[in-house]
Amino acid sequence: MINPHFSTKERILSAAEDLFAKSGFAGASLRQVTSAANVNLAAVNYHFGSKENLINELFKRRLDDLTAARMAALDKVRSSRQATLEQVLEAFVQPALSLASERGGSSFVRLLARAFAEHDQRLRRFVSDNYGHVLKEFAKVIAQLLPNLPKDALYWRLDFVSGALTYAMSDFGMIKKPAGVTDEQHRRTAAEHFVRFAAAGLRAP
Amino acid sequence: MINPHFSTKERILSAAEDLFAKSGFAGASLRQVTSAANVNLAAVNYHFGSKENLINELFKRRLDDLTAARMAALDKVRSSRQATLEQVLEAFVQPALSLASERGGSSFVRLLARAFAEHDQRLRRFVSDNYGHVLKEFAKVIAQLLPNLPKDALYWRLDFVSGALTYAMSDFGMIKKPAGVTDEQHRRTAAEHFVRFAAAGLRAP
DNA sequence: CTAGCCTTCGAACGCCCGTTTGAAGCGTTC
DNA sequence: GAACGCTTCAAACGGGCGTTCGAAGGCTAG
Structure with missing residues (x-):
């Protein structure tokens, strides 16, 4: 699903885009996103600071x-x-x-x-x-x-x-x-x- | 906000309509809804069975x-x-x-x-x-x-x-x-x- | 008055949430 | 090879979630 050649940040963005589009911002969790992106849960807060900021970057x-x-x-x-x-x-x-x-x-x-x-x-x-x-x-x-x-x-x-x-x-x-x-x-x-x-x-x- | 003359069921429906419109189905919780409706939390599951069914009734x-x-x-x-x-x-x-x-x-x-x-x-x-x-x-x-x-x-x-x-x-x-x-x-x-x-x-x- | 039924109540259940933490990994620089 | 940054990791935090439960309340019919 998610191309492993891309960086952690890009993998998160791609997975988040798909999942938020499918389930909504409140409906999709960071655990679902990081799991789909094949990335550690903490990576979101490390790279983006918070869920809200991830959405803005998106x-x-x-x-x-x-x-x-x-x-x-x-x-x-x-x-x-x-x-x-x-x-x-x-x-x-x-x-x-x-x-x-x-x-x-x-x-x-x-x-x-x-x-x-x-x-x-x-x-x-x-x-x-x-x-x-x-x-x-x-x-x-x-x-x-x-x-x-x-x-x-x-x-x-x-x-x-x-x-x-x-x-x-x-x-x-x-x-x-x-x-x-x-x-x-x-x-x-x-x-x-x-x-x-x-x-x-x-x-x- | 919510008219106390209406029945529990109607108060829940009205409050849910407002809150779901404002925050989305995943974004608004039953605790917010029942609190706005001035109704016990358990009333939702008693009258509607589940959150999903409440949405359908809405x-x-x-x-x-x-x-x-x-x-x-x-x-x-x-x-x-x-x-x-x-x-x-x-x-x-x-x-x-x-x-x-x-x-x-x-x-x-x-x-x-x-x-x-x-x-x-x-x-x-x-x-x-x-x-x-x-x-x-x-x-x-x-x-x-x-x-x-x-x-x-x-x-x-x-x-x-x-x-x-x-x-x-x-x-x-x-x-x-x-x-x-x-x-x-x-x-x-x-x-x-x-x-x-x-x-x-x-x-x- | 009391038995029955529908409704309401507070409390608890197990689960998942976003976020934080401190240690481990790892390439680069001196 | 030691020290340094940057990144990843597993684990845990407190808290909110939907749902369930048994007791208490309150109305009506006998």
């Missing part, structure tokens, strides 16, 4: 890359002469898609959905600090592309878009990957459907 | 009403001569809105979102058994209203719609109720925005 590791990739994609779209709503949405989704394709990335995506479901203030603060400003940047660009849309309507619709994406990427819904389709293709299809749906929703009369 | 209590109300609203729309997509979506949202306005209902809505985030198979099975067939009925009606939309696109979009609703109703997003607006008005506004957004998304070219 998010930091992935979110730093994700937010950077999203900002880069947004800047690219922004600098093009005639950006479309679809391109902006694509810039938002594509990096998340790449993340989900990484080793363990799909677990992390579900973890992210969990972080939203947890109303725990400490965790929400942490996620929004590392994540919030990117959403604001996207909101600004989208607002420019929909100049006739009142601000309150825009914010509502952006919430709906976030929800739709979170939900779909976490495999909550009834959509199941058909047999004979690679994960990659499945995600590509999901992204295409999402961009069409979200763009139309944002443009609603 | 969902049953609300979902039975919700699904019945949704089916009734759908039948009403169905029987009208010329049903619109907006009316069908309204029939889906309105009962959830009423539920959220009930005493403790807003906690339950967040609990429902948690149930989706938990990938726990037992809980998912239970929720989908009590919840799934209603979604299928709505899907059928919506499919008739969008005869040119391929089936796979329809299912993707319905997933997006579910996600948008779940997310928005659980207060995950950045939308905050403005001061001086009642909960009732806030939810009414949310529903209007949602129906417009979802209808447009479903009708996307």
